[in-house]
Amino acid sequence: MRLTRYFLPVLKETPAEAQIVSHRLMLRAGMIKQASAGIYSWLPMGFKVLRKLENIIHQEQIRAGHIPIQMPIIQSADLWRESGRYDAYGAEMLRIKDRHDRDVLFTPTAEELVTDIFRSHVGSYKDLPLTLYQIQWKFRDEVRPRFGVMRGREFYMKDGYNFDLTKEDALHAYNRHLVSYLRTYERMGLQAIPMRADSGPIGGDDTHEFLVLAETGESEVFYDSQVTDLTFGDRDIDYDDRAQCQAVLDEFTSLYARTDETHDEALFNAIPADRRRVARGIEVGQIFYFGTKYSESMGATVADAQGNNVPVHMGSHGIGVSRLIGAIIEASHDENGIIWPEGVTPFHCGIVNLKQGDAEADAACDAIYKSLTALGLEPLYDDRNERAGGKFATMDLIGLPWRITVGPRGLKNGVVELTSRRTGESQELPPEQAVAKIHEIYQNL
Ligand code: P5A
Numbered sequence: 001m002r003l004t005r006y007f008l009p010v011l012k013e014t015p016a017e018a019q020i021v022s023h024r025l026m027l028r029a030g031m032i033k034q035a036s037a038g039i040y041s042w043l044p045m046g047f048k049v050l051r052k053l054e055n056i057i058h059q060e061q062i063r064a065g066h067i068p069i070q071m072p073i074i075q076s077a078d079l080w081r082e083s084g085r086y087d088a089y090g091a092e093m094l095r096i097k098d099r100h101d102r103d104v105l106f107t108p109t110a111e112e113l114v115t116d117i118f119r120s121h122v123g124s125y126k127d128l129p130l131t132l133y134q135i136q137w138k139f140r141d142e143v144r145p146r147f148g149v150m151r152g153r154e155f156y157m158k159d160g161y162n163f164d165l166t167k168e169d170a171l172h173a174y175n176r177h178l179v180s181y182l183r184t185y186e187r188m189g190l191q192a193i194p195m196r197a198d199s200g201p202i203g204g205d206d207t208h209e210f211l212v213l214a215e216t217g218e219s220e221v222f223y224d225s226q227v228t229d230l231t232f233g234d235r236d237i238d239y240d241d242r243a244q245c246q247a248v249l250d251e252f253t254s255l256y257a258r259t260d261e262t263h264d265e266a267l268f269n270a271i272p273a274d275r276r277r278v279a280r281g282i283e284v285g286q287i288f289y290f291g292t293k294y295s296e297s298m299g300a301t302v303a304d305a306q307g308n309n310v311p312v313h314m315g316s317h318g319i320g321v322s323r324l325i326g327a328i329i330e331a332s333h334d335e336n337g338i339i340w341p342e343g344v345t346p347f348h349c350g351i352v353n354l355k356q357g358d359a360e361a362d363a364a365c366d367a368i369y370k371s372l373t374a375l376g377l378e379p380l381y382d383d384r385n386e387r388a389g390g391k392f393a394t395m396d397l398i399g400l401p402w403r404i405t406v407g408p409r410g411l412k413n414g415v416v417e418l419t420s421r422r423t424g425e426s427q428e429l430p431p432e433q434a435v436a437k438i439h440e441i442y443q444n445l
Pocket residue numbers: 108109110111140142149150151152153154155156157158159160202283284285286316317318319320321322323
């Protein structure tokens with residue numbers, strides 16, 4: 001993409017209404033625009049990152065054997081009356097009347113709707129296990145929407161639902177989700193720690209939240225510092241292998257790590273003092289096992305091997321897709337702007353032309369642009385007629401992990417400059433080698 005043909009409305013001034021760094025940077029980098037309280041338009045670069053996160057989530061869900069669907073945003077209140085949650089959900093649910101005076105609502109989550117799909121089409125244990133998921137907009141009329149996309153009213157969520165014959169099977173689904181979430185967050189360049197949590201209005205006993213440690217996080221968390229040493233890495237997990245999935249869960253949850261609702265002072269104090277940590281975290285996902293809570297109230301049963309009709313065991317699992325963008329920026333920025341992890345960056349590499357209009361510099365930039373594109377990479381070429389300082393400031397603000405700087409002086413010696421956004425380190429290379437280096441970095445992802 002050429003910057004002169006793109007739509008990147010960066011702001012010079014720091015917006016006064018934004019209290020935390022990720023919100024400020026998303027506004028300044030022209031990623032989002034507030035439409036009303038807690039509701040945002042996604043401008044091209046913000047939308048691009050959202051799509052990247054979505055892609056990673058789809059790949060990891062499908063790898064775990066889960067099946068994508070799409071459910072509607074507007075749902076009938078009747079289904080929610082069946083589960084008893086229409087009244088129980090409270091003021092966070094946006095309730096609407098249609099022209100026939102029927103009660104409908106904007107989905108805050110979709111346990112009821114997916115249970116209705118299940119009970120309409122599945123009748124035998126032979127069709128289990130089944131996990132359906134979607135990535136869809138949600139609405140929760142939060143009392144205090146704040147921090148930009150972090151606590152929105154309208155927000156994007158991956159929500160998945162498992163249906164299993166037995167509790168044991170459903171707990172395997174729970175473990176599968178834990179493993180797939182660990183992989184997902186790591187691919188996004190994030191460390192998200194599973195912590196024992198409270199289930200709130202979703203219900204159930206077993207639940208873990210995934211938290212990214214950050215000073216601006218809304219949740220207080222308590223943990224053993226050793227949990228931050230755990231990494232998932234490149235493990236080759238067989239998602240059907242129960243023992244393997246259980247072992248990952250045990251490894252990642254045996255050390256103390258809890259949100260404040262489930263915090264236990266006595267257990268916490270049993271950790272050696274130098275490892276005890278009290279910090280703040282951003283909740284980027286949550287998984288639940290709630291057994292037959294919805295299947296019993298809504299009649300989602302299957303015939304088991306003996307022909308008895310039994311309610312299925314269920315769980316649900318969510319990832320805060322739009323919130324994740326804020327969390328990634330909170331975890332990865334400096335005083336000049338965002339630093340995108342390679343896995344989620346909106347463009348793979350920036351190209352800065354130091355002397356727009358200089359025939360040689362223009363030709364070199366065009367050649368680099370073409371080579372990167374031919375390799376399947378997406379460069380953002382700053383071809384504006386602007387001072388070098390302004391171009392560097394924009395590149396630093398929008399945070400592309402790599403920058404190739406092209407100028408007449410370097411070209412005389414046959415080189416361009418390749419700079420890492422994270423370390424600030426630069427090296428001079430012939431243009432083809434700079435392109436090859438970028439290619440190699442993204443191939444190894
Ligand atoms: C699990 C999927 C659920 O709703 N039902 C379907 C379950 N879980 S949850 O924890 O309530 O939400 C899942 C994730 O969504 C993000 N999230 C939000 N993001 C931005 N703004 C909000 N107001 C908001 N509320 C929830 C969180 O990341 C949460 O973990």
